[in-house]
Amino acid sequence: MEKRSSLPLILCLTIVLIMALLGYIHIKRQSVNKLAKEIESVETALRESNLGLENYYLELQKTELDIDNAGKNIKELTDEIGKLTSANEVMNKEVTACKDSVAGLNNDVAAVEKEKSDINGNFLGEKTKWSEEMNRLKQQIQEHSPVCAHAKISSQDLEKDPTLKDLCPQIQKTAVNDAVLPLGKV
Structure with missing residues (x-):
């Protein structure tokens, strides 16, 4: 009997033990499922991190290439600035030389213009003197000259030498005796 009486106890203990094992297995499965989900999320995060790192690495390479x-x-x-700077220095020297040359030429031009204005002043003075002299001589020519009054000039003499008319403008030809008489005596 003892065997019989202990059988339900063993059976109960076995059932409790099986139930405990089933509970333990169930908890462990939940734990494994939870760990699997965590591993999956970590792997997903790791893949995303790897993609991000790859993108950063590509950007880094592109940036290094750009640098x-x-x-x-x-x-x-x-190098270009160096060449341009030396060319600029040469041009600046040429510009300075040209400016110096222009300054010298300006001085020469000023001297020539002063000389020109002096010459113009002298010329105008001389021109005035000569104009006055010419006017005086013209006036003398136009006045009745006593020499021309006594000159006997024929029309043939006037044809041979027309300048005689310039010397004595008062001389006129007379149609009557073909003699030349002074102006006002006709």
Whole structure:
């Protein structure tokens, strides 16, 4: 009997033990499922992190390439600036030489203009003197000259030498005796 009486106890203990094992297995499965979900989320985060790192790495390479290109461009531009600077210095020297030359030419022009104004002043003075002298001589020619009054000039003499008329403008030809008489005596 003892065997019989202990059988339900063993059976109950076995059932309790099986139930405890089933509960333990269930808890462990939940734990494993939870860990699997965590692992999956961590793997997803890890993949996203890897993608982000790859993107950052690609951006880093692109930025390094841009920096290298910018460095090359800076070197080229620096060389170009050096060439332009030396060319600029040469041009500045030429400009300075040209300015000096222009200043010298301006001085020469000023001297020539002063000389021209002096010459013009002298010329105007001389011109005035000569104009006065010419007017005086013209007036003398136009006045009745006593020499012309006594001159006997024929029309043939006037034809041979027309300048006689300029010397004595008072001389006129007479149609009657073909003699030339002074003005006012006709």
